[in-house]
Amino acid sequence: MAPGKADDSSSALFIVEPNKLMQTMEKNRWPPGDLVIWIFILAELLVFGVFFAAYAFTRTNHVELFNTYQLTLDRNAALVNTVALITSSYFVVRAVAAIRADDSRGCYRWLLAALAMGLLFLLVKGAEYHHHFSLGINLNTNTFYMFYLSLTFFHFLHVILGMIILAAVALKARRGGYSAAEHTGVETGASYWHMVDLVWMILFPLVYVMR
């Protein structure tokens, strides 16, 4: 190797590496993705927060009822669903990392894997609903089931919306519509999907476990 070339590379290292280090250490002023989705996420979180508080405070007047009917819920199905959502969220994180590395195909594949986990959630939750409905349980059965069905179904609808968003992002990624330089759409869809996961992290222990 020519001495001049060696000098070039070492000086490049000296200049580039500290810059890269600064980039990774530098904090952003705004969250990833489109700011509008974050306004939407905060609004959604407030709605779910009100639902959670309503469940908890209503329970104070019906402790026996809530404890009795909580035992009728399938905790194993809830475990599968929680693992499915966490895994799905992890796959979405990997999809974002892939597109930041300019890997559109990798991003597409991680998003497909995330969608598969979302579909698993819908199937398991759908089986739970089928079981309850086949026993004649509905929103009128009692206060506990009114909260259980409305809370989980509201979340169920958010999973469906999140999957539609992820599918649209995946299709665009497949066509090469995102790059390392421009991938706001991937981060926007990812942020919404993580919100759906975050809400379930509270819903699972609150409705299925705490007593």
Added chain:
Amino acid sequence: MNDRSTFLLRPCTWVYAVLLFLTFVTWFIGVNNLSGRFFAFMVFGFALLKGQLIGDYFMGLKQVAGPWRWAIFIWLVMVGTLITVAFWQTL
């Protein structure tokens, strides 16, 4: 190239493992019908921790400065306080 970073897990992978572990502990408490203040608030504490980890590492808020950094944290504190107050009366 087999440099040191090849053998290190990404932070998000560690967080994923922690989330799964806390989920299995929560499920174990649930299927064994362990009740009372200790177990209820332990499980709920896990839930709040999981929420913060998702906000920080999955949603990327750990790399954000300013008010948005605390958006999920503030929501968790608000929801956590309300649910704790409600359950405290009955456990």
